[in-house]
Amino acid sequence: MRVAIADDEVDVVQFLKSIIEGMGHHSMTFADGAALSQALVRETFDLVIMDWSMPKKDGLATLVWMQSALQERPPVIMLTNRTAKRDISDALNAGADDYITKPEDPTVIAARINAVLRRNANSGSFDTKAVYGRYEFDRIGQTVTIDGTIITLTAKEFELADMFFRNRDRTLSRNYIMEAIWRTTAALATRTLDMHISRVRSKLDLKPENGFRIFTVFGYGYRLETTDRG
Structure with a gap:
């Protein structure tokens, strides 16, 4: 926090x-x-x-x-x-x-x-398992499944995805994300953040038809938005 x-x-x-x-x-x-x-x-x-x-x-x-x-x-x-x-x-x-x-x-x-x-706190933020539409998070095993299929994520990718889903529909500043996941706000972590968000978006197929999308808030950070489809 x-x-x-x-x-x-x-x-x-x-x-x-x-x-x-x-x-x-x-x-x-x-x-x-x-x-x-x-x-x-x-x-x-x-x-x-x-x-x-x-x-x-x-x-x-x-x-x-x-x-x-x-x-x-x-x-x-x-x-x-x-x-x-x-x-x-x-x-x-x-x-x-x-x-x-x-x-x-x-x-x-x-x-x-x-x-x-x-x-x-968002509902379910501290549960060991949480379901968000088609996505199920196992916070002990650090795995995500989509419709029962396990998606392979690195430890940092899982942390990042879990943070976004716990804070869905909330805009998070870049420094907030970097401090929470990488424990730093250095310029190097900024490039690392963009790369990891791109990977999470791709691996979890985050798009409106699946119920969630990550979008950039210009000059501020990122937001995982719940959509009415999926």
């Missing part, structure tokens, strides 16, 4: 970063709401954790902006020292998925993060 952290207090950012990375997730950090907003336009995140009182654009204004500006909004946890009931209700009504008051124990924060991620 990829988590954005937005807070102008360096010690809070490092505190959250240690929790998130200790849970096995990736993180990106931002010092203000404007920088976070710019990143949300060009990057994919599974979760945003942000403070209310940030420079340039505060947390509430960022929440309101996310609701109107983003077609695919990630879940948001507000982590702030504001404790008034009116503030909590305003944040939740503006679109926050959870509200945590500073300071809080790391184990509680980790549990709340897991709860939000579970609520927003």
